[in-house]
Amino acid sequence: MTQFLSYAIPGLPYGCVFALMAVGLVLTYQTSGVFNLAYGAQAYASALIFYVCVNAGWPSWAGFLVAVAVVAPLLGLAMDRFLYRFIRSAPVLVKLVSALGMLIAIPSALQLIFGNQQRLAPPSLWLPPSSVYFHVAGDAINGTELSTVIVTLAVVLLASLMSHFTQIGLRMRAMAESPRMVQLAGINSELVGIAIWVLSSFLAGLAGVLLAPLFADLQALNFTDLLVAAIAASALGSLTSLPLAFWGGIGLGVVQELLGGYLPSGSVLSSGLRPALPFAVLIVLLLALPGLRERWFHDDPLAGCDPPPPPMATTIGGYGLEGFLRAGSWTLLAVFFVSCLTWVPGNWTFTLTQGLAYSIVFLSIVLLTGMSGQISLCQASFAGIGAFTCAQLASHFGVSVLVGIVAGGAVAALVGVVVALPALRLGGLALALATLAFGLLADNVGFQFAWSGNGNSGVNIPRPQLGSINFTSGKAFFVLAFVALVVCSAVVLAIRKGTTGRELAAMRGSELAAASIGTNLVKLKITVFAVAAALAGVGGALYGSLQGTVSPDDFNSLLSLVFMVVVVTTGVYTVEGAIQAGMAYVILYQVLDYLPSQWRNLFPILFGLGAITYALHPEGVVEWQRRRVVEIVVDWRKHPEAVG
Amino acid sequence: MALVEACGISKRFGGIVALDDVSIVVEKGEAVGLVGPNGAGKTALFDCLNGVRHFDSGEVRFEGRRIDRLPVYQRARLGIGRTFQRLELFAGMSPREHLMVAERVHRADGRLWKDLIGRGRARATVARVEELLVELGLEEVADHPIETLSQGHGRLVELGRALIQDPLLLLLDEPASGLDTRETAAFATILLEVRARRRTAMLVVEHDLDLVRRVVERIYVLDFGKLIASGRVDDVLAEPVVRRAYLGDVT
Numbered sequence: 001m002t003q004f005l006s007y008a009i010p011g012l013p014y015g016c017v018f019a020l021m022a023v024g025l026v027l028t029y030q031t032s033g034v035f036n037l038a039y040g041a042q043a044y045a046s047a048l049i050f051y052v053c054v055n056a057g058w059p060s061w062a063g064f065l066v067a068v069a070v071v072a073p074l075l076g077l078a079m080d081r082f083l084y085r086f087i088r089s090a091p092v093l094v095k096l097v098s099a100l101g102m103l104i105a106i107p108s109a110l111q112l113i114f115g116n117q118q119r120l121a122p123p124s125l126w127l128p129p130s131s132v133y134f135h136v137a138g139d140a141i142n143g144t145e146l147s148t149v150i151v152t153l154a155v156v157l158l159a160s161l162m163s164h165f166t167q168i169g170l171r172m173r174a175m176a177e178s179p180r181m182v183q184l185a186g187i188n189s190e191l192v193g194i195a196i197w198v199l200s201s202f203l204a205g206l207a208g209v210l211l212a213p214l215f216a217d218l219q220a221l222n223f224t225d226l227l228v229a230a231i232a233a234s235a236l237g238s239l240t241s242l243p244l245a246f247w248g249g250i251g252l253g254v255v256q257e258l259l260g261g262y263l264p265s266g267s268v269l270s271s272g273l274r275p276a277l278p279f280a281v282l283i284v285l286l287l288a289l290p291g292l293r294e295r296w297f298h299d300d301p302l303a304g305c306d307p308p309p310p311p312m313a314t315t316i317g318g319y320g321l322e323g324f325l326r327a328g329s330w331t332l333l334a335v336f337f338v339s340c341l342t343w344v345p346g347n348w349t350f351t352l353t354q355g356l357a358y359s360i361v362f363l364s365i366v367l368l369t370g371m372s373g374q375i376s377l378c379q380a381s382f383a384g385i386g387a388f389t390c391a392q393l394a395s396h397f398g399v400s401v402l403v404g405i406v407a408g409g410a411v412a413a414l415v416g417v418v419v420a421l422p423a424l425r426l427g428g429l430a431l432a433l434a435t436l437a438f439g440l441l442a443d444n445v446g447f448q449f450a451w452s453g454n455g456n457s458g459v460n461i462p463r464p465q466l467g468s469i470n471f472t473s474g475k476a477f478f479v480l481a482f483v484a485l486v487v488c489s490a491v492v493l494a495i496r497k498g499t500t501g502r503e504l505a506a507m508r509g510s511e512l513a514a515a516s517i518g519t520n521l522v523k524l525k526i527t528v529f530a531v532a533a534a535l536a537g538v539g540g541a542l543y544g545s546l547q548g549t550v551s552p553d554d555f556n557s558l559l560s561l562v563f564m565v566v567v568v569t570t571g572v573y574t575v576e577g578a579i580q581a582g583m584a585y586v587i588l589y590q591v592l593d594y595l596p597s598q599w600r601n602l603f604p605i606l607f608g609l610g611a612i613t614y615a616l617h618p619e620g621v622v623e624w625q626r627r628r629v630v631e632i633v634v635d636w637r638k639h640p641e642a643v644g
Numbered sequence: 645m646a647l648v649e650a651c652g653i654s655k656r657f658g659g660i661v662a663l664d665d666v667s668i669v670v671e672k673g674e675a676v677g678l679v680g681p682n683g684a685g686k687t688a689l690f691d692c693l694n695g696v697r698h699f700d701s702g703e704v705r706f707e708g709r710r711i712d713r714l715p716v717y718q719r720a721r722l723g724i725g726r727t728f729q730r731l732e733l734f735a736g737m738s739p740r741e742h743l744m745v746a747e748r749v750h751r752a753d754g755r756l757w758k759d760l761i762g763r764g765r766a767r768a769t770v771a772r773v774e775e776l777l778v779e780l781g782l783e784e785v786a787d788h789p790i791e792t793l794s795q796g797h798g799r800l801v802e803l804g805r806a807l808i809q810d811p812l813l814l815l816l817d818e819p820a821s822g823l824d825t826r827e828t829a830a831f832a833t834i835l836l837e838v839r840a841r842r843r844t845a846m847l848v849v850e851h852d853l854d855l856v857r858r859v860v861e862r863i864y865v866l867d868f869g870k871l872i873a874s875g876r877v878d879d880v881l882a883e884p885v886v887r888r889a890y891l892g893d894v895t
Contacts, residue, residue, distance in 0.1 A: 491760065498759025502745040509734025516694060516732075517746045517805060518720035527756055 005137035007261030008254045013145045013214060014229075015253025016152035018278075020207040021230030022237070022245040023156075024200035029239055030176040031196050034084045034095050035429055038102035040227030042201055043208030044220050046072045047122065048110050050209045051218055054123040064125060068205040075106075076201025077194065087615050092428040093375060094615045097568045100561050103227075105608025107220035108601040116598060122212035125151060129213055144213045155206060156246065159199070172196055176242075224558060228440060229253075229278035231433060235285040252278055276444040279437035286434045287422055325630075329576070340478055349474045351590045352583070353546055356481035359582030360488045360539030362567045363575065364532035367492050369564070370572035371501060372528045373508030374423060375432040377560050378439035379536045384555030385412045385442075386537025387544035388452050391459035401464035401545055405484075408541035409534040416533025420526045427511070439557035447552035458551030461544040481542055488535055489575050495531070496575075504528060562604065569610040571620025580622045645708045647672045647845050648724075648813055653692055653702035655685075655869075662688040663699065664869040670813060673843040677856045677863035677877065681889060684866040686849040687729055690815050693847075694726050695719045707812075721752075725806030726815040729849075731798045733790045739801045740786040743773045743808050750809040772808065780804050780834060795822040799831065807838065813845045820852040832858045853881070865889065 021039065028036050046067045053063035079102060087094055127133070127143030134141055163169035171192045174182045183189045207230075208223065215222050229252055236248030256277045263270035273280075340349050361383045368374050386408030393399040393407055422434050447453030463472045464480065471477045495501050503524055506514040515521055544550040566585050571577025592600050610621060617624040646669045655663040662685045670676050678686050691697035693704060695716040704712045711719055720726075734742055747769050777783045780800045785793055790801065799819055806814055819835075820828040832855045838844060839859070850856050856863065856877065863880055865873040867889040873880045880886055 494760050495756070498756075499745075499748040500756050500759045502741065502748060505737055505741070506734045506745045509737060510732040512696065513728070513732035513734065513802075513805075515696075515716040516720055516726050516728075517809060518717045518749045520715075520717045531756075 002137045003261075004258070006139050007258045009136055009139045009141075010145070011254035011257030012250070013148040013210070013253070014256060015250035016148050017207045017211045017214075017226065017249075018229045018233050018253050019246045019249030020152055020155070020203045020210070021226060022233035022249040023159075023242055024203035024207070025230055026234045026237060026239055026242055026245045027172075027176065027196055027200045027203075029234075031172075031179055031193060032080065032084060033088045033179075034099065036079075036084070036200075037096065037099035037227065038079060038106060039200075039204050039230070040223040041103045041106035041220075042072060042075055042204040043211065043226060044107050044223040045075055045110055045208070046205030047208035047212040047218060047223070048114060048119075050125075051119055051122050051212065052114055060123060060125060063123075064209065068202060068209055072201045072205025072208075073198040076197045076204070080193070080197045083612060090615060092432075093369065093373075093568070094618070096375060096429065096432055097565060097611045097614050100565050101569075101608040101611025101614075103224070103608075104558075104562055104565060104604045104611075107223075108604040108608070111220075112598060112601040112605065116601065119218040120216065122215070122218045124213045125209050148210045148214075151206070151210060155203070168192070168195055172199075221558065225275065225278070225440070228282065228437060232278040232282035232285065232437075235282055235289070238289060252281065273445060276441050279440040279444075282437045283422065283434050283441075286426060286430050325626075337482060341475055346474055348590070349478055350546070351586050353474065353478045353481050354543065355583045355586035356478070356485045357539050357543035357546060357582075358585055359485050359579045360542065361536045362539075362563065362578035362581045363488050363492050364535040364539070365564060365567040366572055366575060366578045367495065367535065368528060368532040369568070370574070370577070371492075371496060371508070372504040372525075374525070374528065375428065375435070375564075376419070376529075376532070377432050377436040377564060378419065378442070378557070379532070379563055380540075380555045380557065380560035381439040381442040381446075382412045382416060382533040382536035383540025383543065384447060384453065384550075384552065385415055385533075386540035387461065387550045387555065388447065388459060389537070390541035391461040391544055391550060392451060394462060395460050400466075401462055402466055404461075405464070405538055405541040405545065409538040412537025412540070413530040413534035416529040416531075417526055419533070420529035423525050423529060424522055436557065436560070439560050443552060443556050447555070453550075453552040453555075456551060456553070458549050458554075460549045461541070462548070463545055477546060481546070484538065484542055485579070488538065489579070491531075492535070492575050492578075500524070500527070562607065565611045566607050568614050569607060569621055571623050573619065574623070577620050577622065646670065646705075647674075647707060648693065648847075649705040650689070650693065651703050651705075653689065653699050653704070655688055655692060655697065655699040661869045663692070665702070666866070666869070666871050667702075668847075668864050668871070668874075670845050670847055672812070673845050674862075675839060675846040675848065675860040677860035678847060678849045678866065679851070679853070679856060679863055680866035683868075684889075685869040686866055687817055688869075689866070690726065690817055690847075690849065694724050694815060720809070721750075723810070723812035724815065725809055725811030725813070727799070727802040727806060727817055727819060729817040729821060731795070731802060733798055733801060735791065737790055738787045739782050739790065739793070739797070739804070740773060740777065742790070742801050742805045743776055744769060746805045747772060747808045776804050776808050779837070796824075796827040796831070799823065800834070803834070803838075807842075807844070810842075811844060813847065816846060816848045816850070818849055818851065820850055820855050828852055828855055831855070835859050 021043065025036065025039055028034065049071050050063045050067035053066055054060055083098055083102070087098055123129070124144045124147060126147035129142060129144040131143050132140045133143065133146055163173055171182065171187055172195060174185075174187075175189060175192050175196060179189055179193070182192065207226070211222070211226055212218055230249065233249035233252050234245040236251075237244030256274055259277055260270060260274040263273060340352055344352070361379060364379050364382065368376050368379075386405075389411040390401065390404035390408040393404040394401050399407070419435065419438055423431050426434055448455050453459065463477060465471065469476070471480050503514065503519050506517070506519060507521060507524060511521060540555065543554075547554070567578060567581045570581035570584055588606065589603055592603050613621060619627070648670045651667050653663050653666045654661070666685070666689060668676070668678075678689070680686055688697065692699045695714060699712070703710060706719070706722055706724065711722065714722075734745070737745075777786050780803065782797065782800055782804065785797055790798065793801070799822075803816075803819070819831055823831060835846070836859060839846070846859070848856065848860055860877065862875055863877050864871055865880060865886050872889060873883050873886050
């Protein structure tokens with residue numbers, strides 16, 4: 001018993017933070033219909049600002065006022081007013097990608113403002129972190145832990161008193177039941193909505209400030225993990241119950257520490273499984289709770305009362321310019337190919353080759369999300385599986401790298417089949433979260449073994465060789481990657497034009513109707529996940545061979561999110577979109593490389609903000625601009641005098 | 645042998661008995677109506693017939709063969725087509741694409757390798773699709789995105805999507821809901837033409853009794869999950885028990 005307690009009690013502070021976040025998430029999801037994935041970034045923002053204030057010599061209460069009571073609510077309110085408010089009844093993908101964009105952009109923007117140096121020993125909110133107050137069951141309770149628990153309990157007590165004994169609290173609870181009914185009852189629901197955003201953002205900020213000192217340094221990544229733990233906790237409450245979400249959070253924190261205590265220390269299991277627990281819990285819950293599945297399947301609490309979004313723009317046509325545009329793209333492609341082999345400097349050829357490899361990975365997102373409507377947030381992990389398979393085969397078994405690349409695709413496809421199994425039962429947001437959890441599992445456990453990603457040291461992949469042809473030189477490898485991209489694009493195009501592509505589009509439109517016309521959804525989903533994973537695997541293996549060495553960090557889950565945002569922003573419905581995304585991704589990165597290191601943070605900010613354009617222009621930025629140009633040309637043809 | 649035969653179907657949702665020992669039969673080429681107040685279990689019965697829901701007890705035979713264990717898509721391939729009360733259309737696709745995909749699935753063209761070697765495209769499809777678009781009067785809107793079309797067009801697209809698969813049995817779930825009087829009449833005419841041309845058997849759930857009278861030969865009446873009457877349309881609708889279910893107690 002004493003041992004049990006001594007393991008369980010250190011989990012309480014983590015549990016408190018999870019619980020605060022979970023409560024805030026449920027609150028906003030219930031009332032606004034937006035699953036606010038940027039919540040983790042909000043927590044990070046407050047933690048960072050608190051750190052900066054305290055390090056500038058401010059007393060911690062002043063830092064708290066600024067970071068948690070002012071900045072956090074303002075940030076949340078700004079997101080609601082300028083973004084979420086407009087997309088409440090939009091399709092899941094729109095909401096998800098907008099929130100992901102914020103999740104990626106906010107930490108980078110903060111680092112751009114405050115610098116991206118390492119921040120050690122984040123300050124405690126209230127009691128001094130190092131002094132020990134008392135012992136419980138042999139555990140020394142220090143100031144950080146004590147203040148986390150006390151502050152959480154106080155805030156939760158206050159919040160529940162408010163919600164039960166004040167007018168605004170009553171209205172908030174009514175909002176959580178039905179936002180539309182609150183309006184019909186003559187209450188200004190926008191005002192109540194604002195109050196809820198303020199409250200939940202305050203909770204996020206508080207959670208961030210409380211969590212920071214539990215880690216050795218302040219890192220944005222910790223807050224993404226925190227977010228997933230909070231999602232798992234709120235899933236325990238089926239995303240509806242605030243008390244269940246709260247106790248779910250506490251329980252998760254405690255169980256996590258218990259696992260750490262009872263598992264053999266030093267093994268990959270204990271170092272990997274402990275942080276991965278929330279993700280595993282989330283996957284299990286998503287699959288096991290039928291209520292949760294139904295709920296997420298039917299997408300959002302406001303469905304059925306808000307009008308459907310406007311139809312997606314269809315392809316342009318009827319202007320008589322198609323032939324011209326097609327010829328233009330082929331010419332561009334030829335110029336690009338010849339240029340890379342002739343006058344483009346070596347480091348740029350390298351960059352563009354990277355772009356080709358990324359394009360192949362991005363094709364998997366086009367196939368899976370654009371063409372089939374399945375939102376997967378673990379495509380970088382599939383790329384990793386491809387790369388590590390190829391690397392292990394080549395460096396330990398002497399297999400030819402070209403064979404390794406194909407084998408990488410094959411192994412990724414097998415894992416894709418496994419990931420497709422939850423997809424058979426989940427859709428929309430639930431699938432996105434399950435795949436995100438899978439990606440985090442791969443990061444924390446799967447890629448840590450010596451036989452897989454080999455932890456931080458990584459694995460080597462040589463450049464391939466085919467008979468007498470050696471792909472060691474940059475230009476030769478460029479040709480190889482180019483050919484691979486052409487083959488992969490051809491595969492996706494063939495699927496798109498064939499019956500499978502139409503069935504995928506039908507499934508994206510309505511699974512019920514697709515089944516009713518005789519589509520075998522089980523087979524179709526497994527197929528599309530496998531093919532997409534194979535594409536990502538081949539792309540990842542090529543990328544690895546280009547780099548020479550790969551480590552799990554090259555394929556972490558955050559990258560999966562970035563990939564999704566980049567592709568969706570550039571154009572998720574077409575093969576060209578994937579290629580443009582791949583190229584834009586590396587070219588922008590290379591250009592920013594010429595700037596001072598701090599400015600490299602512009603990269604995620606640009607794509608994060610770009611994600612917002614998706615809500616208005618689902619066809620993607622490139623296609624949107626192309627249409628504008630076409631329209632101007634057509635106008636000019638019809639009325640040359642009006643333009644000139 | 646009856647085309648479809650449902651024997652003693654029962655289905656509970658928690659404490660509610662949605663279907664209580666319901667048995668119905670549809671012969672080949674026959675049009676049958678299924679009426680009853682809202683919540684009587686009509687759509688639940690449809691769901692059990694085409695496999696969207698599993699039922700607790702009873703059995704369903706199609707051409708003499710037990711089909712209760714088959715998934716939705718296999719029942720569709722056997723020849724059970726269906727439309728939906730709340731339209732289930734493929735967002736982002738045009739009416740022509742709706743028919744195209746249904747036709748291809750029907751010909752079991754959905755093999756990935758066929759697509760990869762470019763064999764997935766066939767000329768015959770196009771002609772059949774065009775023909776049906778004209779038959780349903782959809783040729784003018786054939787290339788519009790489905791979201792921009794009216795409810796009436798949506799119902800026709802759903803009908804066409806089912807018809808192009810040459811179903812033996814067509815389950816129509818409230819085809820007239822959301823249509824005005826003129827559209828309903830036009831829809832009934834189209835259904836009659838379809839019957840005259842293809843001899844497709846139909847089971848029609850509908851509140852619009854004019855449409856029911858025009859299209860079907862006999863009806864079943866469901867109330868609170870129980871079959872309360874069946875027979876020729878006018879005889880059944882005149883029965884006191886049916887009038888009570890529909891109109892409340894009439895003294």
